[in-house]
Amino acid sequence: MKYIAIVALVALFSTTASAQDVCPEFANMISVISADGKSSKDLSIERAVAKQKKKGIYRGYDNSVRLEGPSAKVATKSRQKFAFRPINPQVHPAQQIRLYPFNPKKGFRELVVGGVNTFGGSKNRKSGDDSIPLELNKIKDGCYEVTSPAPLPVGEYAFSLGGQGSSADVKGTAAGYGSTTQGQTWFGFSIK
Numbered sequence: 001m002k003y004i005a006i007v008a009l010v011a012l013f014s015t016t017a018s019a020q021d022v023c024p025e026f027a028n029m030i031s032v033i034s035a036d037g038k039s040s041k042d043l044s045i046e047r048a049v050a051k052q053k054k055k056g057i058y059r060g061y062d063n064s065v066r067l068e069g070p071s072a073k074v075a076t077k078s079r080q081k082f083a084f085r086p087i088n089p090q091v092h093p094a095q096q097i098r099l100y101p102f103n104p105k106k107g108f109r110e111l112v113v114g115g116v117n118t119f120g121g122s123k124n125r126k127s128g129d130d131s132i133p134l135e136l137n138k139i140k141d142g143c144y145e146v147t148s149p150a151p152l153p154v155g156e157y158a159f160s161l162g163g164q165g166s167s168a169d170v171k172g173t174a175a176g177y178g179s180t181t182q183g184q185t186w187f188g189f190s191i192k
Contacts, residue, residue: 021040022083025042027086027142028185030042030083031043032082032189043187044074044188046068047068051063063112067108067188069108070107070109074188075189076189076190078153081147082145083144084097084143087162089141094136097162098169099158104156109156113130132148132152132157133148135148153191154192156188157190158188160185161184
């Protein structure tokens with residue numbers, strides 16, 4: 001009887017410990033949860049640069065966010081689950097995280113977020129919110145499971161996380177100018 005009680009306590013402790021293992025150790029981080037749901041691997045922080053690129057003689061400029069490298073270092077599956085630890089537990093996590101699709105180019109991945117034409121007018125078609133909807137489920141206090149409602153197609157993606165006083169949003173403004181990457185942290189992954 002004594003051994004059964006000890007085994008039951010060890011089993012209970014190891015179940016609790018494995019639930020804690022999937023959450024990132026630090027705030028404002030994202031982890032990929034393993035297929036069995038018992039472990040996770042942190043996504044690496046990507047270097048993001050806000051760029052303005054001239055498009056032809058009369059088309060003006062496109063504003064974009066670029067991540068270094070033609071693809072992310074971490075490859076996942078279409079229905080992958082992630083764990084997110086928000087930087088501010090008093091603010092709803094949906095306000096602190098966004099997921100965006102990126103277009104692979106030669107040597108970088110790009111997300112066009114706004115633009116202006118040659119005459120200073122807005123390229124409104126570029127100023128919409130291109131973020132992918134996310135579902136957030138609480139794993140434990142201060143840690144959430146993040147999934148997309150629909151399977152993600154093959155491609156390059158990145159989570160944008162806002163820092164203290166900055167937003168995760170990169171939607172272009174009504175004036176056609178995209179927001180900067182200042183204060184944002186980017187975590188990229190590929191769907192293979």
